[in-house]
Amino acid sequence: MAQPTVAPAPAPAGLQQWTDAAARLQGQTPGPARTEPAAPEGAPRPAAGSQVPWKIEDEKSGSKFAVKVGRGVLWGVVALAAITGIRSWFWTPAPPKPAPTKVDSGPQYPVQEAQAVAARFARSYLTWDEADPQARAGALARDMPRGAETAAGWNSKGHQEVLVVLPSTVSVLGDKRARVRVDLLVSGPAPTDSAPADKDKDKGDKKDEPKKDDAKKDAKPASATRWMGLEVPVVQASGRVVVTGEPGIVGVPNSGPSVPAPAAKSNDMEFSDKTRGVVEEFFSKYAAGESDSVAAPGASIPALPSGMTLGTIRNWTVDEGSGTDRVGTAVVIWNVGGAEIEQTYRVKLTRVSSAQAERWQVAEVHGGFTP
Known part of the structure; x- marks a missing residue:
């Protein structure tokens, strides 16, 4: 009984135009005759014009894996370059300097x-x-x-x-x-005079000397x-x-060594004359324990010991400068212990301003001349 001939399924619409074009091209181009293998009897023959010179095949799974691995390696290289820096691949950094060696000198002397x-x-x-x-x-x-x-x-x-x-x-x-x-x-x-007595002194004169009082003999030296x-x-x-x-x-030294002379400073004589009254008032209150009443706001200047009174300001000079703070040197004569004593001070003046007036006041005072 003859088997019914099954017609091949028509090619998809999108593919049909490509297969038709390939068939026409094949018919126009001469080439060696191809010997088609004989189809067994009873086998269905493909319809004319339905042969396709190529066919679409899916990409093998191995190829896909290789592509993915290549992309992963590429992105890994990019990430490594971003982290370590490309420069470090070609230039070897200098080795770090060794830490200084600490020498244990042992405990210090007490x-x-x-x-x-x-x-x-x-x-x-x-x-x-x-x-x-x-x-x-x-x-x-x-x-x-x-x-x-x-x-x-x-x-x-x-x-x-x-x-x-x-x-x-x-x-x-x-x-x-x-x-x-x-x-x-x-x-x-x-200390007593240890010089020996003059042996050649007339002994007769010694006999004529009055005897010393017993009280003087018992007196303490x-x-x-x-x-x-x-x-x-x-x-x-x-x-x-x-x-x-x-x-x-x-022995104890009788004097100190020689020291270099202090550097000379230029003085602002006009400003010195302008502020002399401020300094005189301050030192007068300073000895009386009332320096806070004439000192600049916020200044803390302890009072001098009791028994001191101001003699005079022998000299007052202000260093050259500008701004709201000025420094000068005051040579002061104090009356203390029934005597006069000369002292030198470095005095810092600051300008204090208000809505009504502006004035200079003492902010700091230090004993001794420090150029």
Whole structure:
């Protein structure tokens, strides 16, 4: 029984025009004859003009994957360039500088403790009273090693008192040892003339001299004050500083070293004359404890000690300048303790304005000339 011939499905409308054009082109172009394989009997033959020279195929899944991977790699490179910077791919940055090495120099020498111990020891060492020799020994024992001889260096005679103690420089010698300089103001018998008597003096004249009063023999010698320097050896042991041995009395300089002269400043003489009355009024109130009444608003200037009165303003000059703040130098004569004493001050003036008036007032005052 013959099978019915099934006609091929018509090509889609959009594709039909392309297949027709391909068929016409194939018929116009000569070429080698193609031998079509014989179709088996009974097989349906395609209709004329329905053959397509190419066909549309879907892209393989492997190709799609490769495209996606390529795009991912490209975007990854772009992101890496944005983060690290393209420059870092071609230029190697310089290696970082090594951090400075910290050298542990060990604990610092206890300078303040050494000064305190040396000052206390110096006061005890240069204070003595033959009426109470044990007082000195007990005071020295506080700052000396246990079992040290505290009476050494004094013959248990005389009387001397320390009035002022000023610890000074500490010279570290190593091995936890140091030498401390201490300056002291002491009060004791006034120095006497130790010149030997004239042996050639006529002995007959001595016999004619009246005998001295017994009261004068018992009179105490006059006392005097003087500065003395003492260098005290100390050592740090068992967590504290102690005196290691006998100190040595040294001299105190009679004068200081030479210093460079201060730089000269130009003065505003017109402004100095204009503000002289302001400065005179301030110093008059300054000594009376009423400086707040004439000082600039907000200024805090403590009053001078009682018993001082203003003698005169010997000199007042203001440095060259401009603006609402000016600085000048005042040389003031004070009456204090029955005497006159000259003092130098650096004074800062500030301009105070209101709706009605404008005036200059003292804002700061400092003792001593500082150019």
